[in-house]
Amino acid sequence: MTKKGTPIPELGEFGLIERLTEHLPVHSPKTLKGVGDDAAVLRVKDNICSLVTTDMLLEGIHFDLMYAPLRHVGYKAVIASLSDICAMNALPEHFTMSTAISSKFYAEAMDELYEGVRHAIDYYHVDLVGGDTTSSVKGLVLSVTAMGTQLKDKIVYRSGAHPGDLICVTGDLGAAYLGLLLLEREKEVFLENPDIQPDLGKHQYLIQRQLKPEARTDMIKHWAQVGFQPTSLIDVSDGLASDLLHICKQSRVGAVIEEDSVPIKEEAKLLAFDFKINPITCALSGGEDYELLFTVAPSDFDKVKFMPDISVIGEVLPADSGVYLKTTGKKEVPITAQGWNHFNRDIKPEE
Amino acid sequence: MTKKGTPIPELGEFGLIERLTEHLPVHSPKTLKGVGDDAAVLRVKDNICSLVTTDMLLEGIHFDLMYAPLRHVGYKAVIASLSDICAMNALPEHFTMSTAISSKFYAEAMDELYEGVRHAIDYYHVDLVGGDTTSSVKGLVLSVTAMGTQLKDKIVYRSGAHPGDLICVTGDLGAAYLGLLLLEREKEVFLENPDIQPDLGKHQYLIQRQLKPEARTDMIKHWAQVGFQPTSLIDVSDGLASDLLHICKQSRVGAVIEEDSVPIKEEAKLLAFDFKINPITCALSGGEDYELLFTVAPSDFDKVKFMPDISVIGEVLPADSGVYLKTTGKKEVPITAQGWNHFNRDIKPEE
Numbered sequence: 001m002t003k004k005g006t007p008i009p010e011l012g013e014f015g016l017i018e019r020l021t022e023h024l025p026v027h028s029p030k031t032l033k034g035v036g037d038d039a040a041v042l043r044v045k046d047n048i049c050s051l052v053t054t055d056m057l058l059e060g061i062h063f064d065l066m067y068a069p070l071r072h073v074g075y076k077a078v079i080a081s082l083s084d085i086c087a088m089n090a091l092p093e094h095f096t097m098s099t100a101i102s103s104k105f106y107a108e109a110m111d112e113l114y115e116g117v118r119h120a121i122d123y124y125h126v127d128l129v130g131g132d133t134t135s136s137v138k139g140l141v142l143s144v145t146a147m148g149t150q151l152k153d154k155i156v157y158r159s160g161a162h163p164g165d166l167i168c169v170t171g172d173l174g175a176a177y178l179g180l181l182l183l184e185r186e187k188e189v190f191l192e193n194p195d196i197q198p199d200l201g202k203h204q205y206l207i208q209r210q211l212k213p214e215a216r217t218d219m220i221k222h223w224a225q226v227g228f229q230p231t232s233l234i235d236v237s238d239g240l241a242s243d244l245l246h247i248c249k250q251s252r253v254g255a256v257i258e259e260d261s262v263p264i265k266e267e268a269k270l271l272a273f274d275f276k277i278n279p280i281t282c283a284l285s286g287g288e289d290y291e292l293l294f295t296v297a298p299s300d301f302d303k304v305k306f307m308p309d310i311s312v313i314g315e316v317l318p319a320d321s322g323v324y325l326k327t328t329g330k331k332e333v334p335i336t337a338q339g340w341n342h343f344n345r346d347i348k349p350e351e
Numbered sequence: 352m353t354k355k356g357t358p359i360p361e362l363g364e365f366g367l368i369e370r371l372t373e374h375l376p377v378h379s380p381k382t383l384k385g386v387g388d389d390a391a392v393l394r395v396k397d398n399i400c401s402l403v404t405t406d407m408l409l410e411g412i413h414f415d416l417m418y419a420p421l422r423h424v425g426y427k428a429v430i431a432s433l434s435d436i437c438a439m440n441a442l443p444e445h446f447t448m449s450t451a452i453s454s455k456f457y458a459e460a461m462d463e464l465y466e467g468v469r470h471a472i473d474y475y476h477v478d479l480v481g482g483d484t485t486s487s488v489k490g491l492v493l494s495v496t497a498m499g500t501q502l503k504d505k506i507v508y509r510s511g512a513h514p515g516d517l518i519c520v521t522g523d524l525g526a527a528y529l530g531l532l533l534l535e536r537e538k539e540v541f542l543e544n545p546d547i548q549p550d551l552g553k554h555q556y557l558i559q560r561q562l563k564p565e566a567r568t569d570m571i572k573h574w575a576q577v578g579f580q581p582t583s584l585i586d587v588s589d590g591l592a593s594d595l596l597h598i599c600k601q602s603r604v605g606a607v608i609e610e611d612s613v614p615i616k617e618e619a620k621l622l623a624f625d626f627k628i629n630p631i632t633c634a635l636s637g638g639e640d641y642e643l644l645f646t647v648a649p650s651d652f653d654k655v656k657f658m659p660d661i662s663v664i665g666e667v668l669p670a671d672s673g674v675y676l677k678t679t680g681k682k683e684v685p686i687t688a689q690g691w692n693h694f695n696r697d698i699k700p701e702e
Contacts, residue, residue: 008456008457016458020462031478034480040445045397045399052480054497061488094382094391094393096404098405100412101359105359107358107362118375125378126378127376127379132494134409135359137412141407184509250542
């Protein structure tokens, strides 16, 4: 092992991935898309493609069992991967899940985790087709790989946006992050005084968005029914800013987002003010909303105009216009990636 | 989290998997095989199927960076999954790899890990098509998912063995386990006296079998060329005993293995005697050889008779004959699963 070298937080997740996967060879003509989108695209036969995506989730990094019930951890782990298949304009069909557990867990804890997994299986009509079960030195580790199939010309990448396209998003943004802030605050209160019972009832929506998010398979099905196809597509897992920048970088375009148009629920706004945070910051940098961010060709404007649960939030611009937010006060603020960098979290040094 | 309950070592890995995946629904008619073989079989179109397998490897459980160089850890993590695709009579084509790393690792350590991964990519002509990179609270965690495609009627399961079939194995067994014992012994010596440099030169083969195993894609290609197809197939990852029992259980048959016929290299035997272990025990319970264990229909005996690097080690029997070893001394000893149960390892209690 290298004893001295480049600290990984200096590179960040995307910098590290770029460094490790640079100049990767592609041996198979079946590999239509490898690393770099929400899922890989593998041609199986003729124009039928397999889509594959994988995620790893660790206790103490991605979830905290102080406030996240195991059944929700299991459910969310599955949903995060299913959402990545949706982000290619496809429906998830299968997944595998590997679980590593330390000696603090009893079999009953695993039953609870799998209760959440089974709930996702039933709700999304997907099949769990494999996995690995092993022990860990510390905490719970989950790895989920989801798969789907789609026709080659129905697959939507991050790279297809053109200047003049509308930028749209499903559902609402920022709530999952506010749910997390709320749970973290209640945890602190509880640790200081275990007798105080948290009253989270009035924030049920925000808590649910954090602990039990959903994948927008409904949207993918609806689009297929009405014959609509976005020009580019990504799911909002790292925050609107980071995910919009992925689309802009890979499509080589700029973009403007109208602050007023970004869908943020009233109760999310109120809690953001409580935390003295600008609500738009929660939408831009919060992440974990698992909504779909997509761009629409001018010829399809009429198709999306009256679709339920979709907001038009901006427009694709030429690359030299940059990527910026037009605020309520008509200021233009550059959008930079401030998504969650888990390598920069305040983690105790090991050993 | 459940505070009291059933300790997982009481169930073991397979017991836990059975408990968690019992009565799993199968929603999709495309799911030809879910949990329970070396890889899942998913029908994509007509008779073309995708094969998917996943493995999770943790520092301190599956590998020890005291003696396993990171490039070998990366290589072996890929090979273990490729081998599972071979074990379905298919060739691996794609894989994803997720990596979680604690703060003790610099970017250069990741470079070294990926050097091994790239070596596997080049040697096996497979494509790395995705992954996740995140931080861990403790140590290195790897999760590899490998994929391949095969025609439905070319796929070989664990369940196809019939009484009268020959039992065969590729290569030799037990060496990987003896390599591990050797490395563990040298580690102890080194910890007691860091000035003593280990002399592992004369055991190069055993060390290599432990640190840098190979997947038998060569065998799968050869079989396809000569038109041979086993009746059942599995890779030897948990040890001959455990893996043979998987075939017997799923094929509902018994089996006899001839001790004399089990291929064990001379240097493996010598070292086993050094450790005062019966060499056959290393083959039966060692694991990690990544050779292919398979059964052959009587009509195909001639095809395998002169194939290089294959040993006939026994015969499939009716279920009521049981599964046993005929020793060199002509004794009949029942074969029971004594594969490595990582839930029973001597791990320090957490926190």
